[in-house]
Amino acid sequence: MKLVIATANQGKVKEFSAALAHLGLELLTATEVGVKDFPEETGANYKENAAIKALHVAQLSGLPSLADDSGLEVDALNGAPGLYSARYGNLNSDSERTAFLLSNIENIETSKRGAKFVCSLVLVNPDGLSKSFWGEAKGTLLRAASGSDGFGYDPIFYSFDLDKTFSEASKDEKRKVSHRGHALNEFEAWFKTEEAKTFFSSHP
Ligand code: ITT
Numbered sequence: 001m002k003l004v005i006a007t008a009n010q011g012k013v014k015e016f017s018a019a020l021a022h023l024g025l026e027l028l029t030a031t032e033v034g035v036k037d038f039p040e041e042t043g044a045n046y047k048e049n050a051a052i053k054a055l056h057v058a059q060l061s062g063l064p065s066l067a068d069d070s071g072l073e074v075d076a077l078n079g080a081p082g083l084y085s086a087r088y089g090n091l092n093s094d095s096e097r098t099a100f101l102l103s104n105i106e107n108i109e110t111s112k113r114g115a116k117f118v119c120s121l122v123l124v125n126p127d128g129l130s131k132s133f134w135g136e137a138k139g140t141l142l143r144a145a146s147g148s149d150g151f152g153y154d155p156i157f158y159s160f161d162l163d164k165t166f167s168e169a170s171k172d173e174k175r176k177v178s179h180r181g182h183a184l185n186e187f188e189a190w191f192k193t194e195e196a197k198t199f200f201s202s203h204p
Contacts, residue, residue: 001200002026004033006057006067009086011151012180016066019175019184023191033061046071046083046120047132054124062126064200066187070119070179072153074101074141076108085153094152098145102156105141113141115157119179121187125199131190135182137161150174 003025005016013029020027030036035057043049046069053067071085081088081101089100105113121133138160145155147167154166154174161177162169175181190196 002028002063004028004030004035004057004061004063004065006030006035006054006065008038009151012068015171015175015178015180016068016184018171019181020188023188028061028063030057033057033063035060041069043069046118047122049083050120050122050132051124051130054122054130055128058124058126064123064125066121066123068119068121068180068183070117072101072157073116073118074105075114076105076112095145098153098156101141101153102143106143110140115139115141117153117157117179119183121180121183123187123199125202127202129199131199133183133186133190135179135184135186137177137179137182 005013005027007013008030017027039052039056041049041052043052049069050067053069054065057065057067071082073079073082088097091097091100116139117137119135122130124130140158142156142158142165147155147165149169149171150167157166158164159166159169159177162173166174166178
């Protein structure tokens, strides 16, 4: 059974691949199935955006496709950047967006720097049938980056579960507690059901 990982973000590709490797699926990236461009994320929420990405890749590849839409919700910013985490400040790199976020909360005291990562994971088959999963991870934002692994806002996100930043954690450690890891756990539990067998059965 084939499954396309429907994302242009290489950090996500690595996390999906590691988490799904043991399920016996043949994992393909969007690039490997010839999808280079993704549609604009015009959804009103994470789930709608994830569905837009997954359906786009499923229709172009003719294969079941799994996408995530995720974001960082900062308490002191009333949940921003949230849905707009990838385009925060209209900046082009992870390091610029992280620096911009830190500057926006520089006057926020340590006890009020809470934040959570959220992830909506949506599986779509080429007929449009879909299934969705959810995960969250709570933490607090440091005043400077720490660690070199991961991607996005990982260097400033101090995980309460790990007592270190996601960038200081190994991939396995991050997967056990992260928003994406929790959503992928939900996916894995569902994958073992009869419903999942039916979902995948119409495709090679
Ligand atoms: P695709 O749409 O192609 O999947 P993207 O990076 O644009 O890639 P999103 O629209 O879901 O993905 O944006 C989510 C952003 O939130 C992402 O670019 C990161 O900045 C941030 N983010 C999400 N998950 C993260 C994680 O595990 N660690 C750090 N930052 C993360």
